[in-house]
Amino acid sequence: MPTELEDAQQSPERQMLIEAAEKGSGAKLWTYLRLSGPGWLQSAITLGGGSLAGSLYLGVLAGYSLMWLQVMAMVMGVIMLSAISYVTLSTGKRPFQAINDHINPVLGWGWAIATLVANIVWCLPQFSLGTAAVTQNLLPNMTSDTDIAIICAVMLTIAIIITWFYDSGSWGIRLYEGMLRLLVGAIVICFFGVVIKISLSGEGLPWDEIMAGFVPNLNMLSQPAATFKEALAATGGSSDFWSQMIVDMQRDVMITAVATAVGINMTFLLPYSMLRRGWDKHFRGLAVFDLSTGMAIPFIMATGCVVIASASQFHAKPAAGLLDDGSGVTAPAKMVSAYQGILQSRVSNQAGADYANLSDDEKQKLADALPEGDKRMAAMLVKRDAFNLANSLAPLIGRDFANYVFGFGVLGMALSTITILMLISGFTFCEILGLPPEGLPHRLGCMAPAIGVLGPFVWSGKAAFWLAVPTSVFGMVLLPIAYGTFFLMMNSRSILGSNLPQGGKRIFWNVLMLIALSLSAFGAGWAIWSKSQWYGVAGAAAFLGLALIVHFIRPPKPGPIATETP
Template identity: 45%
Template sequence: MAIDYNVERPEDAALEAAANSGFFGKLGAYAKLSGPGWLQGAITLGGGSLAGSLFIGIVAGPHLLWIQPFAMLCGITMLSAIAYVTLSTGERPMLTVSRHLTPVLAIAWAVATIVANVVFALPQFALATSTFLQNLTPSWADSEVAPWIIGGVLAVTSVGIVWGYESGSKGIRLFELVLKVLVAVVVLSFFLVVGMLVARGQIDVGAVMAGLIPHLSQLHEPTPQLAEIAAATGAHEGLWREIISNSQRDIIIAAGGTAVGINMTFLLPYTLLRRGWQRKHRELSMFDLSLGLFIPFVIATSCLVIAAGSAFYTKTDDVLAPDGSVRPAMVRAYGDSVDKFLKLRDGASFASLDADAKAAARETLAPVDRRMAAMLASRDAGQLSAALAPVLGKAGANLVFGVGVIAMAWSSIIILILMNGLAIGAVFKRDENPTVFRIGTLMPGISGFFAPVIWTGASRAALAIPASVIATTLLPIAYFTFLLLMNSKGALGKDRPSGGVRLVVNLLMAGATSAATLASVWALSNRGTAGTWGLVGLGSLFAIGLISFLRKRNTA
């Protein structure tokens, strides 16, 4: 269904007034009209961003602060292109992709979105539940019933909020307001933490500013502090430098291609159309993405990296006790860190050991190697909260981090539920059917409710690996699809960019698509048989998309 550009909407008057009110007046008007970009911000500020930011802080301190803003710039580039295509054609993107490329890409895009929504709702529910129990109600931590109660409340409230979105323009406005508040809570919570660290002199502001400058040497060289500590391990310096460099390279590659998820590319065009935005709103859509997605993401993730770096970078006290023993809460994370070293040092001989022999091998490490492994051990939000308790106070740390992390998880849950309702409607060509939409919204809610029994042990791996393979494979395909559509005369007609603008647009989009493809190939190559099939699928879909484009590029 195409947008009727002849219908006057309430936003049109505000848009015309903005055009004649000067630069700052225009910014103010655009800020009031913003909405879909905040939904993008709500989904990207979830458990994945939290874990990634903690890992960056642990491995590199402030030295890799530049990577997440860079990654999001790539994502904003592609989302802006998706918005441009959607608002120029005025039709649902699955129809555009099917008509001007191939239905194969359209269906694959929607199915990948549904799989990602249903599976990745599980860790968001688990994160919200564990944070609630750990930070806000520790007295409930041993209760077997509490996780089910919390999960039920999350599912019911989230589905209810999303059903309000479906009710019409007022529901959409209220829904967007809820998400804006949740995103603001996330940003303010972590900004407050860093502000207090700066006030107490625990943050090197100069190092933070330097960390915003990209250094490509970080692809193969450890940060200066860790390089110096690795040198102290003597004969094992090369092994530790390799482990650190590999971790930094993994961060850079993964962040560069995955700041925007496959389901985010699906969400944006449908929320733009639901808002009634048109061709005249194309500039507004780019501002909206900057205000609602880029700025909150960069502030929140940067604050998390800074806080994690302050608490964990080159530190071992939270992992090793004064007598050198491993603290009980960190046994597993420390063991994983040691195993990376032992696998690299001993190769297949370590892999062939049984569990008891591996445990004995871990105890043979020299003190300097144990310290190095402890520095690189992974931590979670609860451990970051505990590490900063001396700064914020135990109650303050639990409250600030608890509220911030729960807001991250809850906002992501709401958007996953919304996206699934939209995707199910698109697949069955029932976009305007409220019953189909509501059935779609229930799927992530139900899967998330059962997170206590599904998102554990072998079940987690069995779900996460194929879902990750599907989502990772299709993200660069979604990017490539809209790169092709931006060059399709048949799809865009007179709205297709031309001249120097077209050259710049293609360079930016090609760069973002290449980054996503590199990250996809890197991730899939480590996924065994499933990853191999993913690589085959990636190449096949690229070929299908390109052939379809060449056949239909000038077909109106």
């Protein structure tokens, strides 16, 4: 019977790599491009509603000053995904069982369950975003509940068909990945085209400020963007209230941007998609290339373009139609409601304990009596959707172009993300049950996120894009589970055997992984404390305590999975 190495040497893709290496770097690059695939799956999920929402609100709240954040988050993700790809391709084993046997079953089960929960939670806003793209940009006459139900049903049907192609063998995998490449490419082109159009318009873009925004600035965690200085000064004695509101919103959006760059469910997808394609340790270089070109570059381009577009139109600018500015614009009812809610927060802060005793009319009178500076600040901070961005860009790039480019871009993001969330859920479902990731069990597992069709009805009347922010904060809390597990795997001789990195290479990987792990733990800790404080800390401590107990009481680890030297 042929060994694993002989099988790899006989595979067509393995032969392509050997021949390309002999012909030189140009041929190798072309072969890498032809064989790439799992990275594009990652790109299809990372370019979803959460990334778009994070980018939109980064621009709204911080202007161009946080251009660096999503780049940093993506670099972190590439480091950790490269680590799990190295382990998976070195061993040829599915990571879930390897973690349970060689690291800690609490971490393994925590990783799987957190992935499944994250998939279901993240799918809810995707359907909401997709229906909003259709009803607000592409087909504005479809607004009834029946119309929305039809749109959701069509989206779910398309996602199921695309996902089940993946379960049809090698041709299905190639077709599936090809469809996602087209979706990702269309998304990038849509938003890249918007920035091109803005830069060529009369207003243009401040490229010096944009380039300066790629320099990291951690002050944004504790203070508002400098461009709010004049508007805050105009609020007088209430400037502290508004400053704190801006900082709180900035923190949530920063966490969202990091959590959606590489989420915990993405860490579950990559190893299984590589094994499904038959990759082994000879494909480790291709895996890193695939992540860099198929995931990182499209993500950085698309999200950077959304930040630039939203900052140019919304940052430190009151939303049109909320103030008596003579613009003649009528603000949407949803935005007016959000604006009044912000003013009521200001009134509540001013009235203190007496606020609860006031009637609705008295609360409204106090809101109407607030100084102009407060009203202007509230109009700046009101939550926008990408569809507001499309409308604001209409005078610059044309109403039809703005509506269709944002409509198709957002719908493409929603569909690609739903499809990938379904695929990951199928893998996770099979792993939990100890079944091969194929056939009927995999297809049934893919249906778990279908509950997301309720999103447009559960969150009706709210800013669809802001809903991706709390779900992403939840995802950020879970991310260190995966990152910490991968760090332990890359340092486990029990798993890697003689494939364990040595010398300078091991130091290099550990430094990079420790940086990524530390940053993810910092973001998760911040999210836990800001949302649940001691309850969240107690939950995290209980999880870590259980992992430590199991570590010390479990039986001895089995022998190494991988023994052959690279």
